[in-house]
Amino acid sequence: xxxxxxxxxxxxxxxxxxxxxxxxxxxxxxxxxxxxxxxxxxxxxxxxxxxxxxxxxxxxxxxxxxxxxxxxxxxxxxxxxxxxxxxxxxxxxxxxxxxxxxxxxxxxxxxx
Amino acid sequence: xxxxxxxxxxxxxxxxxxxxxxxxxxxxxxxxxxxxxxxxxxxxxxxxxxxxxxxxxxxxxxxxxxxxxxxxxxxxxxxxxxxxxxxxxxxxxxxxxxxxxxxxxxxxxxxxx
Numbered sequence: 488x489x490x491x492x493x494x495x496x497x498x499x500x501x502x503x504x505x506x507x508x509x510x511x512x513x514x515x516x517x518x519x520x521x522x523x524x525x526x527x528x529x530x531x532x533x534x535x536x537x538x539x540x541x542x543x544x545x546x547x548x549x550x551x552x553x554x555x556x557x558x559x560x561x562x563x564x565x566x567x568x569x570x571x572x573x574x575x576x577x578x579x580x581x582x583x584x585x586x587x588x589x590x591x592x593x594x595x596x597x598x599x
Numbered sequence: 600x601x602x603x604x605x606x607x608x609x610x611x612x613x614x615x616x617x618x619x620x621x622x623x624x625x626x627x628x629x630x631x632x633x634x635x636x637x638x639x640x641x642x643x644x645x646x647x648x649x650x651x652x653x654x655x656x657x658x659x660x661x662x663x664x665x666x667x668x669x670x671x672x673x674x675x676x677x678x679x680x681x682x683x684x685x686x687x688x689x690x691x692x693x694x695x696x697x698x699x700x701x702x703x704x705x706x707x708x709x710x711x712x
Contacts, residue, residue: 530706531701587701589634591639
Protein backbone atom coordinates (compact mmCIF):
# COMPACT_ATOMS: atom_id res chain seq x y z
CA UNK A 488 0.00 0.00 0.00
CA UNK A 489 1.13 3.52 -0.68
CA UNK A 490 1.90 5.20 2.59
CA UNK A 491 4.04 7.73 4.36
CA UNK A 492 5.97 6.80 7.46
CA UNK A 493 7.11 9.06 10.25
CA UNK A 494 9.44 6.93 12.34
CA UNK A 495 9.67 9.28 15.33
CA UNK A 496 6.62 9.78 17.53
CA UNK A 497 8.49 12.19 19.80
CA UNK A 498 11.43 14.48 19.10
CA UNK A 499 13.07 16.92 21.48
CA UNK A 500 15.75 19.45 20.61
CA UNK A 501 17.19 22.47 22.34
CA UNK A 502 16.47 25.98 21.18
CA UNK A 503 18.91 27.02 18.49
CA UNK A 504 19.76 23.46 17.50
CA UNK A 505 18.98 22.07 14.05
CA UNK A 506 15.90 19.92 13.73
CA UNK A 507 14.93 17.29 11.20
CA UNK A 508 11.58 15.51 11.17
CA UNK A 509 11.67 12.40 9.04
CA UNK A 510 9.12 11.31 6.48
CA UNK A 511 9.51 8.41 4.08
CA UNK A 512 7.12 7.31 1.38
CA UNK A 513 6.72 3.79 0.11
CA UNK A 514 6.11 4.07 -3.62
CA UNK A 515 7.85 5.02 -6.82
CA UNK A 516 6.88 7.67 -9.30
CA UNK A 517 6.05 11.30 -8.61
CA UNK A 518 4.46 11.71 -5.19
CA UNK A 519 2.50 14.68 -3.97
CA UNK A 520 3.79 15.40 -0.49
CA UNK A 521 2.93 17.92 2.20
CA UNK A 522 3.75 18.86 5.75
CA UNK A 523 0.91 19.91 8.05
CA UNK A 524 1.37 21.30 11.56
CA UNK A 525 -0.85 21.49 14.61
CA UNK A 526 0.22 23.95 17.30
CA UNK A 527 -1.20 23.59 20.78
CA UNK A 528 -4.86 24.62 20.84
CA UNK A 529 -4.80 25.58 17.18
CA UNK A 530 -6.19 24.01 14.06
CA UNK A 531 -4.23 21.73 11.81
CA UNK A 532 -2.78 23.80 8.99
CA UNK A 533 -0.62 23.41 5.94
CA UNK A 534 3.05 24.18 6.54
CA UNK A 535 4.48 23.52 3.11
CA UNK A 536 4.15 21.36 0.00
CA UNK A 537 6.87 19.91 -2.14
CA UNK A 538 5.67 21.42 -5.42
CA UNK A 539 6.16 24.92 -4.06
CA UNK A 540 9.74 24.42 -2.92
CA UNK A 541 9.16 27.18 -0.41
CA UNK A 542 10.45 27.97 3.05
CA UNK A 543 7.82 28.64 5.69
CA UNK A 544 8.77 29.80 9.19
CA UNK A 545 12.33 28.77 8.40
CA UNK A 546 11.34 25.19 7.55
CA UNK A 547 12.23 23.52 4.27
CA UNK A 548 11.59 20.05 2.92
CA UNK A 549 13.32 18.51 -0.04
CA UNK A 550 11.97 15.61 -1.99
CA UNK A 551 14.64 12.92 -2.34
CA UNK A 552 13.41 10.37 -4.83
CA UNK A 553 16.46 8.18 -4.39
CA UNK A 554 15.81 7.78 -0.67
CA UNK A 555 12.02 8.21 -1.05
CA UNK A 556 12.08 10.82 1.67
CA UNK A 557 10.60 14.24 2.35
CA UNK A 558 12.26 15.26 5.59
CA UNK A 559 11.36 18.58 7.22
CA UNK A 560 14.33 20.65 8.34
CA UNK A 561 15.06 23.85 10.18
CA UNK A 562 18.60 25.02 10.97
CA UNK A 563 17.79 26.76 14.25
CA UNK A 564 14.78 25.56 16.20
CA UNK A 565 12.65 28.00 18.21
CA UNK A 566 10.41 27.28 21.19
CA UNK A 567 7.38 28.31 19.15
CA UNK A 568 8.11 25.46 16.75
CA UNK A 569 6.89 23.00 19.37
CA UNK A 570 3.92 21.26 17.75
CA UNK A 571 2.66 18.07 16.17
CA UNK A 572 3.89 17.67 12.60
CA UNK A 573 2.23 15.44 10.04
CA UNK A 574 3.63 14.34 6.73
CA UNK A 575 0.89 13.73 4.19
CA UNK A 576 0.52 12.53 0.63
CA UNK A 577 -1.99 11.95 -2.13
CA UNK A 578 -1.84 8.30 -3.15
CA UNK A 579 -1.87 7.66 -6.88
CA UNK A 580 -4.84 5.34 -6.38
CA UNK A 581 -7.07 8.12 -5.13
CA UNK A 582 -7.64 9.33 -8.69
CA UNK A 583 -9.89 12.35 -9.01
CA UNK A 584 -10.93 12.12 -5.39
CA UNK A 585 -7.43 13.18 -4.33
CA UNK A 586 -7.69 11.94 -0.77
CA UNK A 587 -4.98 13.29 1.48
CA UNK A 588 -3.47 10.57 3.65
CA UNK A 589 -1.49 11.42 6.75
CA UNK A 590 1.41 9.83 8.54
CA UNK A 591 1.21 9.07 12.25
CA UNK A 592 2.77 12.38 13.26
CA UNK A 593 5.83 13.56 15.19
CA UNK A 594 5.48 15.63 18.34
CA UNK A 595 8.31 18.14 18.36
CA UNK A 596 9.33 19.79 21.62
CA UNK A 597 11.88 22.58 21.56
CA UNK A 598 13.49 22.95 24.95
CA UNK A 599 14.70 26.33 26.27
CA UNK B 600 -15.07 34.55 7.57
CA UNK B 601 -15.67 31.51 9.76
CA UNK B 602 -13.92 28.91 7.55
CA UNK B 603 -14.81 25.42 8.80
CA UNK B 604 -17.05 25.16 11.84
CA UNK B 605 -17.70 21.94 13.74
CA UNK B 606 -20.43 21.34 16.27
CA UNK B 607 -20.45 20.18 18.97
CA UNK B 608 -16.94 20.68 20.29
CA UNK B 609 -17.33 18.08 23.03
CA UNK B 610 -19.74 15.22 23.60
CA UNK B 611 -19.98 12.27 25.92
CA UNK B 612 -22.09 9.32 24.84
CA UNK B 613 -23.03 6.00 26.30
CA UNK B 614 -22.44 2.84 24.31
CA UNK B 615 -25.27 2.32 21.84
CA UNK B 616 -26.39 5.93 21.68
CA UNK B 617 -26.47 7.81 18.41
CA UNK B 618 -25.32 11.28 17.49
CA UNK B 619 -24.48 13.53 14.58
CA UNK B 620 -21.49 15.81 14.13
CA UNK B 621 -22.07 18.81 11.92
CA UNK B 622 -19.44 20.43 9.73
CA UNK B 623 -20.17 23.69 7.96
CA UNK B 624 -17.90 25.62 5.59
CA UNK B 625 -18.45 29.03 4.07
CA UNK B 626 -15.70 28.95 1.44
CA UNK B 627 -17.73 27.32 -1.34
CA UNK B 628 -15.38 24.33 -1.29
CA UNK B 629 -16.36 21.29 -3.32
CA UNK B 630 -14.53 18.66 -1.28
CA UNK B 631 -15.22 17.86 2.35
CA UNK B 632 -13.69 15.25 4.62
CA UNK B 633 -14.09 13.66 8.02
CA UNK B 634 -10.98 12.41 9.81
CA UNK B 635 -10.44 10.91 13.22
CA UNK B 636 -7.29 11.55 15.22
CA UNK B 637 -6.01 8.95 17.65
CA UNK B 638 -2.70 8.87 19.55
CA UNK B 639 0.00 7.14 17.55
CA UNK B 640 -2.32 6.70 14.58
CA UNK B 641 -2.29 10.17 13.10
CA UNK B 642 -5.33 11.26 11.12
CA UNK B 643 -7.35 8.61 9.36
CA UNK B 644 -9.96 9.39 6.74
CA UNK B 645 -13.45 8.19 7.61
CA UNK B 646 -15.58 9.46 4.72
CA UNK B 647 -15.31 12.21 2.18
CA UNK B 648 -17.43 14.02 -0.37
CA UNK B 649 -16.48 15.41 -3.75
CA UNK B 650 -19.64 17.44 -4.12
CA UNK B 651 -23.20 18.02 -3.00
CA UNK B 652 -25.15 14.78 -2.89
CA UNK B 653 -22.08 12.52 -3.15
CA UNK B 654 -20.15 10.66 -0.47
CA UNK B 655 -17.49 7.97 -0.44
CA UNK B 656 -15.74 5.75 2.07
CA UNK B 657 -12.30 6.48 3.35
CA UNK B 658 -9.87 4.32 5.25
CA UNK B 659 -11.98 3.65 8.38
CA UNK B 660 -15.68 4.01 7.46
CA UNK B 661 -17.20 1.24 9.58
CA UNK B 662 -19.66 2.42 12.20
CA UNK B 663 -20.13 5.83 10.57
CA UNK B 664 -22.50 7.32 8.03
CA UNK B 665 -22.35 10.68 6.29
CA UNK B 666 -24.55 12.96 4.26
CA UNK B 667 -23.91 15.99 2.05
CA UNK B 668 -27.36 17.36 1.29
CA UNK B 669 -26.08 20.90 0.99
CA UNK B 670 -22.73 21.94 -0.44
CA UNK B 671 -21.73 23.78 2.70
CA UNK B 672 -22.60 21.04 5.17
CA UNK B 673 -21.15 17.59 5.79
CA UNK B 674 -22.70 15.49 8.55
CA UNK B 675 -21.07 12.56 10.30
CA UNK B 676 -23.38 10.15 12.09
CA UNK B 677 -22.79 7.42 14.61
CA UNK B 678 -25.84 5.15 14.72
CA UNK B 679 -24.72 3.02 17.68
CA UNK B 680 -21.68 4.44 19.40
CA UNK B 681 -18.93 2.15 20.65
CA UNK B 682 -15.99 2.88 22.99
CA UNK B 683 -13.64 2.35 20.02
CA UNK B 684 -15.13 5.49 18.51
CA UNK B 685 -13.77 7.63 21.32
CA UNK B 686 -11.59 10.06 19.39
CA UNK B 687 -11.12 13.60 18.18
CA UNK B 688 -12.93 14.16 14.91
CA UNK B 689 -11.79 16.71 12.38
CA UNK B 690 -13.68 18.04 9.42
CA UNK B 691 -11.82 19.61 6.52
CA UNK B 692 -12.62 21.09 3.15
CA UNK B 693 -10.76 21.96 -0.04
CA UNK B 694 -11.21 23.17 -3.59
CA UNK B 695 -11.69 20.41 -6.13
CA UNK B 696 -8.68 21.33 -8.20
CA UNK B 697 -6.42 22.73 -5.53
CA UNK B 698 -3.12 21.24 -4.47
CA UNK B 699 -4.82 19.53 -1.55
CA UNK B 700 -4.62 22.50 0.75
CA UNK B 701 -7.12 21.43 3.35
CA UNK B 702 -8.80 23.87 5.71
CA UNK B 703 -9.54 22.17 9.00
CA UNK B 704 -12.12 22.71 11.68
CA UNK B 705 -11.23 22.99 15.33
CA UNK B 706 -12.14 19.40 16.11
CA UNK B 707 -14.85 17.61 18.08
CA UNK B 708 -13.83 15.49 21.05
CA UNK B 709 -16.13 12.50 21.47
CA UNK B 710 -16.02 10.13 24.42
CA UNK B 711 -18.04 6.93 24.39
CA UNK B 712 -18.46 5.30 27.78
